Amino acid sequence: MYVGSLFSGAGLGDIAAEAIGLSHAWFCECDPFARAVLERRWPGVPVYHDVRDIHGQNVKPVDIVIGGFPCQDISCAGKGAGITGERSGLWSEYARILRELRPRYAVVENVKALLGRGLDRVLGDLAEVGYDAEWDVFPAAAFGAPHLRERVILVAYPGGDRRPARAPILAPGGDLAIHGQPDGPVDWNGLRLAGPQSQAAVSAYSGPVVCRVDDGGTHWLDRLRCLGNGITPAVLRWVIKRILSASKNRSLRSTLNRKPD
Structure with missing residues (x-):
């Protein structure tokens, strides 16, 4: 299966896609440093x-499109312009690309x-271009x-794919x-964790601590920005595995339901 990557950043989500067997047809990223990372990791x-340069007639067709459109106008840390803001408003381009x-x-x-x-707005635009969706936090x-x-994380697919017998892609699973x-809040390795799953971080994580610090170097600042903009690869890996499983099951049902020649 081929994947097209929008708002790719430095490719953290794409690492997850590659790890479970997807092949990349193309990327799209405006930041020069992040593009350099993509070009080095996926040469050619x-x-x-x-x-806005991605159109149906100039890119290779793909099975899956992945990408996190800009959050700056939506985030609580931003100025609150919303999904019609200058940056988060690029969601409309995402919807157009799905239509094409x-x-x-x-x-x-x-x-x-x-x-x-x-x-x-996202769900309305998806419905307008013929897609149904599931989502969760x-x-x-x-x-x-x-x-x-x-x-x-929202998974969208052509609306005609929804059937009563179809199991939800993002339904909780044993994995x-x-x-x-x-x-309550947890102090751990110099980090102050707070929120509904603060204890989860302490009990689930066993690796080194990576803090958002700056040593004064330009490239370190670029790396921090790329990490901050990227998705946690393990999250996307879990989601894509569910998609591949659902796709396989639908193909199997189609085979079993086909009338004999």
Whole structure:
């Protein structure tokens, strides 16, 4: 299966896609430093500079489109312009690309604030271009990260694919477990964790602590920005695995239901 990557950043989500067997047809990223990372890791794969340059007639067709459109106007840390803001408003380009390319699936990521600051617009635009959707909030702590980093993940697919017998793609499964129950804020390795799953981070994560610090070097600042803009790979890996499983099951049902020749 081929994947097209929008708002790719330095490719953290794309690492997850590659790890479970997807092949990249193209990327799209406006930041020069992030593009350099993509070009080094995936040599020979086209990297477009502007999402407005992606059209059905000039890019390779793909099975899955993935990408987290800009969150700056939606995030609680921003100025609150909302999904029609200059940066988050690029969601409209995402919807246009789905209308033109018609992939089997799309995976859309954004901050949790999207639930009250634009999810209705996203769902409306998806319906307008013929896509149905499922969504949920995933804390990175549930996948072993040392922070909560709650993100909305939305999976969209052509609306005609929904049938009564179809199992939801994002339904909880045994391979997703949030460990422990919160008892309030937790101080851990110099980090102050707070939120509904603060204890989950402590119990699930066993790796080194990476703090957002600056040693004064330009490239370190660039790396921090790329990490800050990226999705936790383990989260997207879990979601894509569910998509591949659902796709396989639908193909199997289609085979079993086919009338004999």
